[in-house]
Amino acid sequence: MDKKKNISMAVIKRLPKYHRYLTELLKNDVDRISSKELSEKIGFTASQIRQDLNCFGDFGQQGYGYNVSELYNQIRNILGLTKAYGTIIVGAGNIGQAIANYIRFDKLGFKIQSLFDANPRLFGLRLRDIEIRDVDLLPEYLKENHIDIGIICVPRNSAQKVCDVLVKNGVKGIWNFAPVDLVAPDDIKIEDVHLSDSLLTLSCLLNDIE
Amino acid sequence: MDKKKNISMAVIKRLPKYHRYLTELLKNDVDRISSKELSEKIGFTASQIRQDLNCFGDFGQQGYGYNVSELYNQIRNILGLTKAYGTIIVGAGNIGQAIANYIRFDKLGFKIQSLFDANPRLFGLRLRDIEIRDVDLLPEYLKENHIDIGIICVPRNSAQKVCDVLVKNGVKGIWNFAPVDLVAPDDIKIEDVHLSDSLLTLSCLLNDIE
Numbered sequence: 001m002d003k004k005k006n007i008s009m010a011v012i013k014r015l016p017k018y019h020r021y022l023t024e025l026l027k028n029d030v031d032r033i034s035s036k037e038l039s040e041k042i043g044f045t046a047s048q049i050r051q052d053l054n055c056f057g058d059f060g061q062q063g064y065g066y067n068v069s070e071l072y073n074q075i076r077n078i079l080g081l082t083k084a085y086g087t088i089i090v091g092a093g094n095i096g097q098a099i100a101n102y103i104r105f106d107k108l109g110f111k112i113q114s115l116f117d118a119n120p121r122l123f124g125l126r127l128r129d130i131e132i133r134d135v136d137l138l139p140e141y142l143k144e145n146h147i148d149i150g151i152i153c154v155p156r157n158s159a160q161k162v163c164d165v166l167v168k169n170g171v172k173g174i175w176n177f178a179p180v181d182l183v184a185p186d187d188i189k190i191e192d193v194h195l196s197d198s199l200l201t202l203s204c205l206l207n208d209i210e
Numbered sequence: 211m212d213k214k215k216n217i218s219m220a221v222i223k224r225l226p227k228y229h230r231y232l233t234e235l236l237k238n239d240v241d242r243i244s245s246k247e248l249s250e251k252i253g254f255t256a257s258q259i260r261q262d263l264n265c266f267g268d269f270g271q272q273g274y275g276y277n278v279s280e281l282y283n284q285i286r287n288i289l290g291l292t293k294a295y296g297t298i299i300v301g302a303g304n305i306g307q308a309i310a311n312y313i314r315f316d317k318l319g320f321k322i323q324s325l326f327d328a329n330p331r332l333f334g335l336r337l338r339d340i341e342i343r344d345v346d347l348l349p350e351y352l353k354e355n356h357i358d359i360g361i362i363c364v365p366r367n368s369a370q371k372v373c374d375v376l377v378k379n380g381v382k383g384i385w386n387f388a389p390v391d392l393v394a395p396d397d398i399k400i401e402d403v404h405l406s407d408s409l410l411t412l413s414c415l416l417n418d419i420e
Contacts, residue, residue, distance in 0.1 A: 012414050016407035030273065043391065075331060079410050080417030094308035101304040104389075105408060110413075130241075148416065173416045175409060181253065191412035196314060197226035199385060202287050202401035203320075204220060204222050206358065206383045209289030 007055050014052060015079055022072040034065035084109045086146050090162045091153030092117035092132050097178050099126045099151055142169035149173040156180045215267050224262060225289055233281040244275035294319045300372045301363030302327035302342050305387050309361055310337045352379035357406050360385040366390045
């Protein structure tokens, strides 16, 4: 695992895709796969795949290919999927509720423990088993519960304030759905899902073909 | 606009961010901005900004900076935001409903005209003003209505089938939320939002710091 420190952001961004395809291969009882076969499925070149997978160990064998379950476990390990993450959502609007209802995240180890919102009419309601709480209670909640990941689904104007509260109370990972670039100390990891940016990329591409 | 054909994917991916910041500057009545000031706000280097904006015209002036509203309009133009896009959503689950309720997309020119789902209990219901229809009626609907963008929010197993129907009936843009890589002809533009991939990137980064 020492090699991991050197994995570039470009490789990290590709790892979830490897994870998706390996999960599928395992489901279909595929035991081993060559970099060439994996390349045809996943769309990266075989040499790219060999290079990527080399970053974290030497487990492809010439003429044999990759042992699928070994590779799968290794990638789960690198992605940090061998443990559970205390997770909360701040903002119980459309996106916040959609994320809370998305059971797939639970299965991956992201246990959503609570939702927070500013709207008193929502306090005490539950989505699946997840209680919606007053966002004013967030600092207190964070002091009493170990939370690794805060999912920010509030409007853009409140997002930085929420981020500050999360960071101040020890949350190290932010999954940000607000259309704003958050500012946080370097040891805080932020991953953005900017939906409007993504839609605008699509319209830009569409416009290009006309 | 001739220059546009040469804009790289890397630049295209940065344009929505320019659009966000310029919208904000306009709201705050900022008339002009230097590449240095813009750099401090947006986080790209000043030289990167000059290079990006050079791709589509010569409207920064030495010693004056950029005229904000001119630049804003130009970027709107390149992003294809000067027109309206006929848009539908296939899959009225959590994410599909969240997208349908997200008014911001309307304001940007993406008019969501209908939702489609396979669940008969949803047929005829409305989200805001948007009717949920039987997905079996999708081909017919696409023949009778001009739709530019199909938003795919169905489970992974149905996503490719939905994509095929959209493409066969003239839809040129796909915004895909299913955790699967779709296959389509080259002239079809696909933009993916792979939520699980994004979350796994975050857990990978978190794991790296421990």
